[in-house]
Amino acid sequence: MKKAKAIIGNFRVVSLILLNDLGLLDYSSKFEKPFTVGLAKTKDIEYITGRDSPHKTVWSDSGTIKGGNWDQSEQLFTDNSEWYESFIQRYEEGQDWKDTKAFKRREEKIKNGGELSGKLSSTEDLLDYCQDMDGIYEDIKNNGYKIQPEINGKASPKGRKILPFKNKYHEVAVDVSRDGDLLFVDGRHRLAFAKLLNVEKIPVRTVVRHEEFVRNNREIEIEPISHKYGHPLIPNI
Incomplete structure (x- = not known):
């Protein structure tokens, strides 16, 4: 059942990406500008969204407009990220x-018979994952923070697989x-690295955009x- 849902979810995302890249999406009052990418000041990303389990719908919710109080979160990223600490x-x-x-927490979970995301099932897998993050941290430190098309998806530790179309x-x-x-919402490792290394913009x-934000234009x-890296041009976002 989970596999079927994943396939359906990926199909929807693929369709949205293709339509978006071809400029064929028909925006409505509940759906607007999916996959908008641009540079933001790192220091401006302070709080965590209050939506329920947003990391699970980080792709399928792209472009949606929602009301409610999910945007009134008081959870600071730096205070609520175990990886940042x-x-x-x-x-x-x-x-x-x-x-x-x-x-320590993830190793304990593995010892108790659990499996981590990315199919990390042993202490050795976990250590490899962490050492891979060392490489990402050093690359950002020495060569600067790059956008995905420049690094071909290598900003994710080896345990995570990013589908090519995403x-x-x-x-x-x-x-x-x-x-x-x-x-x-998602990308805690990269945001943490950017904050620790004082990267000005990422x-x-x-x-998701709040409906009041959209209503007020x-x-x-x-x-x-720049469009040369394969990102959409963003003339008025």
Whole structure:
């Protein structure tokens, strides 16, 4: 059943991406500008969206417009990200991965017979995953933060598989509140790295926009990205 839902969900996303890239989407009052990608100030992404399990619908909800109080979240990203805390332990305090909070909790889950996302089923898999993140962190530190088409999806640890048709839109995902604030949805590793390394701006993809924001015809405060990298031009977002 789960596999069937995943196939149906991917089919819908593929259709949306193709229609979006061809400029054939008919925007309605409940659906607008999916897969909008642009540059946002890293410091402006402070809070986590209040929608239920938004990471599960990070693709299928693209372009939707929703009302409600999900945009009134008071959860700060830096206070509610176990990985952010663990990256500080690793990169600023010099701790071994095995001593970090994120590693310990996941290792315990594996020892109790659980399996982590990305099919990490052993301590060795988990350690490989973390060491892969070391490489991503060092690459950003030494070469700057790049958009997905420049790195061909290599900004995800080895345990995660990104389907090719999603790759050029696989940036940090954010929702847009009624006041135009960008609320974190997905891409916690990259956002954490950007904050720790003081990256001024990063590429983001918008997922859900609050209906009051759309009703007031406000513009999202992100900058267009050059079309040469395969992203859509964003003349007025």
